């Protein structure tokens with residue numbers, strides 16, 4: 272991994288802290304705009320979820336408005352992840368993300384040619400998106416409302432996904448990761 276995942280968690284949390292955002296669901300478009308990007312719905316074609324376009328140091332995030340709302344939110348968070356983690360020093364750069372970005376493994380089975388570095392950047396942008404939309408601290412706060420929790424109990428995941436305004440998949444993946452890391 273090019274970047275340590277705990278660093279990514281930290282960057283996402285620092286961003287939320289600097290904007291004093293502590294309530295759910297995370298207002299992702301507002302976060303992205305206050306972090307210095309503009310956010311616009313674009314007709315990107317069916318299989319494109321989002322783009323990050325950096326031109327003359329100005330960053331624009333485009334998301335596909337025909338996808339579900341939770342998907343759009345994840346896309347904006349993912350593109351913001353590229354902006355915060357990967358903008359390097361180039362003045363002009365474009366990231367285009369297709370429908371599979373959330374499942375990096377699928378890249379291997381498609382025709383998309385991703386280099387090792389691209390692949391890592393996609394995983395990092397996904398990790399940043401999850402950390403931003405589903406912050407550890409807020410998960411910890413929310414799971415306190417449950418009398419212990421049973422990972423096989425789907426209804427808890429459904430409720431949490433609604434509260435965080437993310438997909439069930441994103442929510443359960445995040446919960447499993449945090450349990451694994453001993454953070455909840």
Ligand SMILES: [Zn+2]
Nearest residue numbers: 368372393396
């Ligand atoms: Zn991406």
